[in-house]
Amino acid sequence: MRIIKPQSREFEKLVNRASFMQKRRIQSSVEKIIRGVRMGGDEAVLKYTHRFDGVKFSPRQMRVSEAEKSAAFQDMKPEFIATLKKIIANVSAFYTTQDKKFRRKTGRDGVFLGEKIDPLGRVGVYVPAGTAPLVSCVYMSVLPARIAGVQDIVLVTPPDASGHVNPNILVIADLLKVNEIYKIGGAQAIAALAYGTKTIRRVDKIVGPGNLYVTEAKRQVFGFVDIDMLAGPTELVVIANRNCNVQYVLADLAAQAEHAGGLAILVTPSKSLAKQVRHALPGRDDGYVVLVKNMDEAVDVSNLIAPEHLEILTNNPRKFIKRIKNTGAAFLGPFSPVALGDYYAGPSHVLPTAGSARFFSGLCTKDFLRSTHIISYSRKALEESKPHIEKLCQIEGLSKHFESVKKRFE
Known part of the structure; x- marks a missing residue:
């Protein structure tokens, strides 16, 4: 795994990745x-x-x-x-x-x-x-x-x-x-x-x-x-500090290697943790350690990456969740590995990848629903709206639209 910083060119490429780019x-x-x-x-x-x-x-x-x-x-x-x-x-x-x-x-x-x-x-x-x-x-x-x-x-x-x-x-x-x-x-x-x-x-x-x-x-x-979405290979960002269990971090990052093209990223302010992970997983070309100044910057970095999965392995992970904006699913604490969400917990593991968590969400019931807008006005209510409709019809040059309203009052 490579150690990089948020200001680096390599980090910029990571943020702008697109694993399903058209070939x-x-x-x-x-x-x-x-x-x-x-x-x-x-x-x-x-x-x-x-x-x-x-x-x-x-x-x-x-x-x-x-x-x-x-x-x-x-x-x-x-x-x-x-x-x-x-x-x-x-x-x-x-x-x-x-x-x-x-x-x-x-x-x-x-x-x-x-x-x-x-x-x-x-x-x-x-x-x-x-x-x-x-x-x-x-x-x-x-x-x-x-x-x-x-x-x-x-x-x-x-x-x-x-x-x-x-x-x-x-x-x-x-x-x-x-x-x-x-x-x-x-x-x-x-x-x-x-x-x-x-x-x-x-x-x-x-x-x-x-x-x-x-x-x-x-x-x-x-x-x-x-x-639903254009889903690419699986991704994981782990936010962790020096208080975390290193073995949990290593196990969760290594789990991504079971998927072809899986992307594993550790974001941490701890230099010692960064070195431990790099030495323990030296052959991971599809992995990164992003070294940040503090936990606030770690959250900002995660939002920029917009990963499919996010783990927060700190003493009080819930205090960060309000600031997490871009991820498919967030896993809080040492006993909530991604595998739990993959198979058992409840929320679907069909999640956005390649940064599309900025605008896509995980699969849910609303993805299978469609809405029909319903509008019903009385004669009096339409009459009150008539001058406002007339102004917009004049601006857009659609006189027949207003005629369809005016016809109701002839």
């Missing part, structure tokens, strides 16, 4: 795949599945059958099912408290304004299954949608070499009553969800992490469907 080769490849699926439907999806995953399917075999779901349960130990149910309860409890209510405001006589909140109709969830199937992505993505009221949830995930889906993914998806599961991945899966095929109906929103091709595909289909 022309990837952009062009994804464009071709999306175009192919839009024009060729199921046939194109199956062609790309054979090319990239080495598996041949018929359109009917793309969808996971009830028999496949049942078979997945056969080898599951009761203790694992019990663990899943406990985790589902934790995540559900967190999201059940989020606001999904109808809002209304009644003003002066004859005016009613409101906001009608409705869940999205159909949502697609992408679950990676490359080097290791990320089974936790199933419940961390599906539960916020389900609790928001989404009735129709479809899951896509790449098949293994034998054409099957990881049984753990199937078990979790079945416990969460996912409506449809398809054995497809990559940009072709994103295109199928966005535009639809004969077998797969299009969705309103696509959520879930993926590799560079999946992320680029989400970027390209955004606007035709909604997406």
Whole structure:
């Protein structure tokens, strides 16, 4: 790990990182795949599945059958099912408290304004299954949608070499009553969800992490469907001082190395801690120690980096949380490692990366809701508003707009 200072050129590059920067080769490849699926439907999806995953399917075999779901349960130990149910309860409890209510405001006589909140109709969830199937992505993505009221949830995930889906993914998806599961991945899966095929109906929103091709595909289909975010490799900033447990810091920074391209950063005012970490993790080219003057500057530095995960390992971490503005999730104190949030605590681990925590939030129920503005005026209320509308129509040169108001009083 390299020791740098906030005023350095290297720190500036770190702040301005963009792990999912467009690469022309990837952009062009994804464009071709999306175009192919839009024009060729199921046939194109199956062609790309054979090319990239080495598996041949018929359109009917793309969808996971009830028999496949049942078979997945056969080898599951009761203790694992019990663990899943406990985790589902934790995540559900967190999201059940989020606001999904109808809002209304009644003003002066004859005016009613409101906001009608409705869940999205159909949502697609992408679950990676490359080097290791990320089974936790199933419940961390599906539960916020389900609790928001989404009735129709479809899951896509790449098949293994034998054409099957990881049984753990199937078990979790079945416990969460996912409506449809398809054995497809990559940009072709994103295109199928966005535009639809004969077998797969299009969705309103696509959520879930993926590799560079999946992320680029989400970027390209955004606007035709909604997406959650453009997520890159995992990130962690640890704010710690000389009072911290060094072994906790080392363990949490090292955990990022289990993810390809994971970024690990220690921010500390302690020179001795900085040296210990650098010596303990010498081979980490994707890691930094940012040496700051004091804890106030540490918070400022973290806000500039805007990491996916932030750990505060100090004696009184809660005193800093009001000043933390930019992070996907904050973990306070020595007994709140990122792994707790990844798997068990409750809030979704689908979080913004590459500095996008400045404007994106972690996945939550509001991501699966849409609002309809409601406006109702009486004749008297509209008459009171008429001169103000007339002035704006004159400025914008839209006379017919005002005529539509004036017509009510002729």
